[in-house]
Amino acid sequence: MPKLFSSKYLVRLLLFSLLIGTIPVVILGSLSFLRTKHSLQEKVNDSHMKLLQQAQFNVEQQLMLFENLMTQYMSSSLMNEALQTPLSSKYFTMINELNAGLNKLQPFELGVKNIYVTSLRFGWVLSNEGFTTLEDSRMKDMIAEYAKSPEASFWTAMPPETAANGGEAQERLSDAAVPGVRLVKKLPVNWSNTSGLIIGEFPASKLEKLVFNEAEDRETIILDSEFRTLTQPAGQVLQSADALKQAVESIRQAAEPAQGYVTFKSQGEMIGVMYNKSKYNGWYYLSVSSLSDITKDSRSIGWYTLYVSAGVFVMILFLAWIGSKRMYLPIRSVFSLAVGDGKPGEREDRDELQVIGDHISRLRTSELQLSNQLRKHSKQLEGFFIRRLLQGEIRPSETRERWAQFAYDSIDGSYAVMTIQIDTLDKTRYSGHDKDLLLFAIGNMVSELVPREQRLEPVVMVNNQVTICRSRVEQEEELEAAVYAFAEQIQTTVWELLDLKISIGLSRPYKDIQETPQAYKESLESLKYRVRFGEQVILPFQNVLPDTQIAMAYPEWMEKELVDAIKMEDREKARGLLNELIRHALKENPRYIDFQMVLIRLLVDLLREWQEAAGLTVNPMSASGKPMHEQLLDLKTTEEIEAWFYQYIIDPMIAALHTKWEHQNKKISERMLDMIHEECESDLTLEICASRLNYHPNYIKNVFRKETGTNFSDYLSQHRLTLAKRWLVETDMKISEIAERLRYQNSQNFIRYFKKVIDMTPGQYREKHK
Known part of the structure; x- marks a missing residue:
């Protein structure tokens, strides 16, 4: 007999137990970590998107307010009059009034840098810098370019050189950074011919204040429709201009240009960019964050999952060792029985299951021999x-x-x-x-x-x-x-x-x-x-007998199933079997005389079954006084034959059997009710009733439930409860005596059942009703 700890099978069993225990742990731990990481990433992205949308809302709210103010100023009668006037120094009153309107367009909250009003027709320019001619204005080239645009109103980035002339040049992280944006509107409003322009400058510093980033692991950047930087990155996440270029290039190559999420690697670190394109002016709002900062929590969760999985693995190892030894003990016992008193050396050279398999093979051979003998018998x-x-x-x-x-x-x-x-x-x-x-x-x-x-x-x-x-x-x-x-x-x-x-x-x-x-x-x-x-x-x-056709044998198996369906009162099945039998007989009996003989036999057999099952003498005459077999032979089509059989034989036969069985079942249920009413104080059971009625207990149980609508035991308990209620009110019998007479094992069982049904104890019921 091999030792327990030196068994090859025990080692394989232990390894297999470890395998099937470890694989689910590894899979579950990995899936849990990946799912947690994915869920955490989704929540962070969702949070960043909401913050990005809030920043976008703040910026666009200011831009829309500025545009509404400009639209109101453009629509004034003074502006319409000025566009039709060749302004010069002698129109100082109108110029002052225009300047006053420009000042109202530049409240402190908006932070507007400058506003230019120019007449293309008369060649003058009015701004915060003063009144001048279009030829002398430093904005001459830009005004000419804006006038060529097919759009009546648009936002555009300010050229860096213009800002330099204005004294706002700054060092930018990106070469594409611009000092601000301009809102350009053509004058007059809703006219096809452009006679002037109004240009409002919105500085980048104001945009940067609107998207101020408080979090160190995230920063928001605004790009115009041509992917030029409108706000300066803080340098918290994007450490270089190349990083911003990579972010812009990733957005350009994205499958969904309006909104999405892209990632790229910069200086060995993964960067995530959540972006949203504005429907108002086509600008891009970017939320840039470092994925390493986002995944700090997921990494801690990963280590925690690893520790838990390691602990579970140790527990699985312990359980696998204990379980393998216990599972091996029956195999060792079977092996001992299988090898019997054989030589130990021969047993140890072979695997336990191999030895057991050899013995099972011999048993299988014996079984086959026995099976062959049974086949002979x-x-x-x-x-x-x-x-x-x-x-x-x-x-x-x-x-x-x-x-x-x-x-x-x-x-x-x-x-x-x-x-x-x-x-x-x-x-x-x-x-x-x-x-x-x-x-x-x-x-x-x-x-x-x-x-x-x-x-x-x-x-x-x-x-x-x-x-x-x-x-x-x-x-x-x-x-x-x-x-x-x-x-x-x-x-x-x-x-x-x-x-x-x-x-x-x-x-x-x-x-x-x-x-x-x-x-x-x-x-x-x-x-x-x-x-x-x-x-x-x-x-x-x-x-x-060459060229002779022998009539097909009568399909007795179909007739038997048809009779069974009739006895079970299954009209649909009976109709289907009748149809199948008639069509089968017609197919297998091509001669009409043979087909008629099959129909006559079917009629006779059904009438005989009707008489034997229902216990009634069946009149072979139809309602018209004509014998049934003659009326059957007068029918011309299979549809008529099938309908005749169902109407005059099968349906009345089912009705007769149903009436007989109902009468019989009613008689059984009435006798069972009499037994309950007369012997409820005895140990009356369903089996006792069945033996007296000479029926199987399952049969009378189904009959009683069908006739009374309740089970035998429930009805007996309810009747005993009715007697108990009457005795409690009309007699002075003790509760224990009532329980004993009604065949309860003890009075406590009776009291519990009474309270469960009546919702009060027998004593309470007696006090209430006596």
């Missing part, structure tokens, strides 16, 4: 199947099941029925009592002479020995020749061994196994014509 069951097949009592589905049960190799191929009859026992050494024994002996000879793969089990049918021959090939000619050769060999062997003359009838070959009943009838029919040929002959049906 199952000939009677196989013979019963063959007889039912010959008589047409088996559905196709059942045929396939039995085919597999008896291990026939295939259901496809060709078949033929061979029927053997003893010609005579006169002038032989046998008597009439020996006929069954002789047929049995002939069957054994057939089993020996015809190979197993070319026949089914030979059976005895009344005074005939019948064998279904088969061939795997579908050529009928080959099967005909083979069956005839078998018949000759059988006939010769029976004569030589038994000194007995036999004649053999052969059916025509067929391919559908369900045609066996018809083939059996053909073989019997051919044997009737031995009167022409004498004794000891072989009569193939196609030679004796």
Whole structure:
């Protein structure tokens, strides 16, 4: 016996236990970490997007306010008059009024740098710097460029050189940084011909105040529609101009230009950029953050997950060791039983399961041998199947099941029925009592002479020995020749061994196994014509009765299922089976006379079942006084036949059976109620009632529930409770006496049940109602 700790199987079991325990932990830990990291990233991105949208809202609110002020100023009558006037120093009053309007457009909250009003028609420019001609203005080139734009109103970045002239030059992180933005509107409003412009300058310093970043791990940047920097990065996340260029390039290449999230690597650090494009002026608002700062919490969660997984692994290791030893103990016991008193050296050289497997293999061999023996003893069951097949009592589905049960190799191929009859026992050494024994002996000879793969089990049918021959090939000619050769060999062997003359009838070959009943009838029919040929002959049906069609056997299995459906009161199933039976009979009986015989037999069998089941004498006359079989034969179509059977036979039969069973069930339930009312103080049970009524307990249980709407036990308990309530009010019986009379095991059970149903104790009920 191998030692417990030196067993190879124990080591493999331990390793396998560790494997199946560790893999789920690793997978679960990894998925949990990834899911937590992803969830954390989503929450941070969502937070950054909300902050970015808030910053965008603040900026656009200021820009819109400035644009609204400019629009109001542009729409004034003074502005319309000035655009139509060649202003000069002599119009100092109008110039002062225009300057006063410009001052109102520059409140401190907005932080507007300067506003220019110019007349393209008369060539003058008015701004905070004073009044001058367009030719002398430093804005001459920019005004000419803005006038060419097809848009009536637009925002544009201020050129760096203009800002330098204004004294606002600064060192920027990006070469593309601009000192501010301008709002340009063409004058007059809603006119197709542009005669002037109004230009408002909004400095970058004001934009930077609006998007001021308090967090060190995130900063907000504004880009114009051409990706030029409008606000200066603080340098907290983007440490160089190249980093900003990478961010801009990532946004340019993004699949979704309006809104999204991109990442890139700068100086060995991953940077995340959340961006949103403004629908107001096409600017881009960027929220830039360092992914390493974002994932600090996820890294701590990862370490925590790792520690927990390691602890779980240690626990799994301990449990795997304990469990493996316990699981190995039964195997060791089975191994000990398997090897018995064998040599220890031989046992230790082999794996435990290998030894056990060898013993199981031997047991399996013994089982197969036993199964073969059982198969030999199952000939009677196989013979019963063959007889039912010959008589047409088996559905196709059942045929396939039995085919597999008896291990026939295939259901496809060709078949033929061979029927053997003893010609005579006169002038032989046998008597009439020996006929069954002789047929049995002939069957054994057939089993020996015809190979197993070319026949089914030979059976005895009344005074005939019948064998279904088969061939795997579908050529009928080959099967005909083979069956005839078998018949000759059988006939010769029976004569030589038994000194007995036999004649053999052969059916025509067929391919559908369900045609066996018809083939059996053909073989019997051919044997009737031995009167022409004498004794000891072989009569193939196609030679004796060429071009003759034998009526198909009656489908008894369909009729049986139809009767069962009628007894179960299943009208839909009965109608479907009736339709199937009629169509099957019509298909298999092409001659009208044969079809009529099937209908007459069906009618007679149903009337007989009706009379036996309902216990009534069925009148064979129809309501019109005409016999039912005559009325049936007068019908012309299958639809009329089916409707007639259902109307005059099946439906009334179901109604009659239902009435009988209702009367019977009502009688049963009434007798059970009488027993309850009369013997409720005894140990009355459902089984006692069943034995008195001579029915099965399950049957009377279902009848009682159907008739009364409640179970037997519930009704008995409710009746006893009614008696208890009456005794509590009308008598002075003790509660314990009442419980004892009503067959409760003790008074506490009675009190608990009473309180559960009545919602008060028996004592409280007595005080309330007595």
